[in-house]
Amino acid sequence: MCGIAGYIGLRQASPLLLEALRRLEYRGYDSVGMAIQHDNCVEIRKGPGKVAAVDSECHFAEMPGTLGISHTRWSTHGGPSQRNAHPFFDASKRFAVVHNGIIENYLELKELLRRDGVVFSSDTDSEVIVHLTSQNFKGDLLEAVRSVVKHLQGAYAFCVINNVDREIIVARNGSPLVIGIGQGENFIGSDVSAFVEHTKKVMYLDDFSLARITKDNVQVSDFAGNPLPLQVKTIDWDLEQAQKQGYKHFMLKEIFEQPQVAQDSLKQAVSITVRPARIIIVACGTASYAGYVGKYLIEKLADVPVINEIASEFRYQEPPLSKDDLVVAISQSGETADTLAAVRLAKKHGVKTLGLINVVDSTIAREVDQVIYTRAGPEIGVASTKAFMSQLVTLYKVAYSLADRTFDPQQLVSLITKVLEMQPQVKEIAQKYYHHPHFLYIGRNRNFPLALEGALKLKEISYIHAEAYAAGELKHGPIALVSDEMPTVALCPQDQVYAKTISNIEEIKARQGRIISIATEGDERIKSVSDDVLYVPKVDDILYPFMLVVPLQLLAYHIADLKGCDIDKPRNLAKSVTVE
Numbered sequence: 001m002c003g004i005a006g007y008i009g010l011r012q013a014s015p016l017l018l019e020a021l022r023r024l025e026y027r028g029y030d031s032v033g034m035a036i037q038h039d040n041c042v043e044i045r046k047g048p049g050k051v052a053a054v055d056s057e058c059h060f061a062e063m064p065g066t067l068g069i070s071h072t073r074w075s076t077h078g079g080p081s082q083r084n085a086h087p088f089f090d091a092s093k094r095f096a097v098v099h100n101g102i103i104e105n106y107l108e109l110k111e112l113l114r115r116d117g118v119v120f121s122s123d124t125d126s127e128v129i130v131h132l133t134s135q136n137f138k139g140d141l142l143e144a145v146r147s148v149v150k151h152l153q154g155a156y157a158f159c160v161i162n163n164v165d166r167e168i169i170v171a172r173n174g175s176p177l178v179i180g181i182g183q184g185e186n187f188i189g190s191d192v193s194a195f196v197e198h199t200k201k202v203m204y205l206d207d208f209s210l211a212r213i214t215k216d217n218v219q220v221s222d223f224a225g226n227p228l229p230l231q232v233k234t235i236d237w238d239l240e241q242a243q244k245q246g247y248k249h250f251m252l253k254e255i256f257e258q259p260q261v262a263q264d265s266l267k268q269a270v271s272i273t274v275r276p277a278r279i280i281i282v283a284c285g286t287a288s289y290a291g292y293v294g295k296y297l298i299e300k301l302a303d304v305p306v307i308n309e310i311a312s313e314f315r316y317q318e319p320p321l322s323k324d325d326l327v328v329a330i331s332q333s334g335e336t337a338d339t340l341a342a343v344r345l346a347k348k349h350g351v352k353t354l355g356l357i358n359v360v361d362s363t364i365a366r367e368v369d370q371v372i373y374t375r376a377g378p379e380i381g382v383a384s385t386k387a388f389m390s391q392l393v394t395l396y397k398v399a400y401s402l403a404d405r406t407f408d409p410q411q412l413v414s415l416i417t418k419v420l421e422m423q424p425q426v427k428e429i430a431q432k433y434y435h436h437p438h439f440l441y442i443g444r445n446r447n448f449p450l451a452l453e454g455a456l457k458l459k460e461i462s463y464i465h466a467e468a469y470a471a472g473e474l475k476h477g478p479i480a481l482v483s484d485e486m487p488t489v490a491l492c493p494q495d496q497v498y499a500k501t502i503s504n505i506e507e508i509k510a511r512q513g514r515i516i517s518i519a520t521e522g523d524e525r526i527k528s529v530s531d532d533v534l535y536v537p538k539v540d541d542i543l544y545p546f547m548l549v550v551p552l553q554l555l556a557y558h559i560a561d562l563k564g565c566d567i568d569k570p571r572n573l574a575k576s577v578t579v580e
């Protein structure tokens with residue numbers, strides 16, 4: 001939810017940490033701060049706002065020192081403000097901390113600390129960590145932090161420094177943290193983009209572990225003090241992959257990367273050897289909509305019953321799980337707290353788990369029994385696009401594998417390239433409709449989850465209210481919303497439910513609703529019931545989701561762009577939702 005970074009070495013830390021903050025900003029952008037050790041002091045500069053704005057006030061790169069930590073925040077406890085920005089000092093200003101996650105028992109801890117005379121300077125849960133560190137410090141910072149974690153409940157990754165020791169102490173339980181191993185310098189980040197141009201050697205810290213990081217050394221131990229082996233890996237993606245390459249926004253770049261993504265995901269080996277009695281798909285947001293498409297596919301092709309569960313609901317139910325079930329977790333980040341909790345619940349019931357995950361070695365990827373990487377590459381835009389495409393491809397491969405067949409769609413990649421060429425028409429339609437405050441999205445069967453995804457894209461980046469319905473549901477209530485003020489995006493390719501969807505469109509037309517149809521090339525009939533039509537290539541019925549998603553993404557993008565929205569960093573959101 002927040003981004004944290006650290007550096008220790010011989011170079012000036014602040015410019016490196018500032019760059020790391022720019023890369024991690026997608027994780028949260030309410031406030032920003034940095035703490036640097038120099039001349040037996042720790043200096044903190046911080047403020048509310050995005051990295052560029054806070055930097056123009058704080059001039060981070062002017063802070064001298066070769067050891068430091070930094071933070072970009074997505075608020076949970078206490079609004080975005082100077083006082084709630086990380087890092088936090090203890091009363092003596094000798095210790096500083098940055099934290100990502102939630103300390104669930106912070107109120108209780110605050111009360112105990114207050115009784116000891118501690119005065120708090122923020123409304124956050126995080127500040128308790130620094131005061132506890134100060135209280136528990138008896139000469140060894142690592143041992144102080146080891147005592148602190150015994151008091152903490154919740155999810156966290158945090159870094160602590162003090163004013164004299166040439167070391168950074170980090171602790172992890174439930175929130176991501178990765179250490180970059182350099183030569184005579186070491187790095188810390190919430191993900192590898194924080195330091196990927198400096199080193200490709202990384203170590204993912206496991207839950208319930210601590211590390212003492214100096215410029216030449218990293219020592220890892222568990223909470224009880226037992227040393228743990230260093231598991232250093234070499235990653236294979238570079239900085240260029242994480243930059244915009246001339247596109248106005250990461251989201252647009254990522255939409256246009258989809259042909260390549262589909263190709264990479266298609267190459268991934270997928271083999272489901274044991275046929276489960278039932279599949280339960282757990283996921284959140286866009287990943288869950290990919291999961292809904294998966295249900296239609298798996299049931300049709302493999303005849304295995306599928307239940308789709310929103311992970312945040314599933315984790316607090318008492319689902320009747322059986323050992324013959326398979327729980328499939330879908331996640332781009334591999335760090336989504338609710339999806340992770342759903343996986344853990346399944347494992348607790350002895351149910352096998354399969355992860356369809358994008359980020360290699362992420363927490364969910366490491367915890368599931370079997371992982372299939374979706375191969376979308378780094379996705380930076382908060383609105384998920386290419387990750388959805390990769391999830392679809394992978395789910396199709398899973399469905400085909402369960403049916404003992406191979407998914408090898410000739411020309412899928414060139415067809416996706418072709419739909420991207422419709423960008424100018426989508427832009428014209430965006431121009432015509434972007435001032436409308438409400439949109440309706442409809443679709444049937446496999447197209448219904450696409451309607452959900454199209455509406456989610458529009459609302460999250462343009463802040464326009466959008467509702468998605470299975471087209472057949474309209475007459476059970478939502479049709480009351482229809483007027484010429486609320487355009488409907490109708491997903492109506494020439495597939496097995498075409499005629500039924502046309503009838504639903506007619507019902508909207510009869511009530512003065514304006515229709516933007518996404519239909520099959522050559523379909524003349526659709527013109528008579530639509531105000532505007534976007535044509536996608538004719539494909540096998542089963543492949544239409546791949547065709548429909550692209551114009552939906554482009555429509556949301558161009559509407560948001562015309563409205564001047566901050567597309568890659570929409571308000572109130574964060575890329576990776578590592579809290580409940």
Ligand code: M6R
Binds near residue numbers: 286287333456460575
């Ligand atoms: O990293 P995950 O795939 O687990 O994330 C799930 C959702 O948080 C994510 O898809 C979210 O809905 C996106 N903002 C959608 O664009």
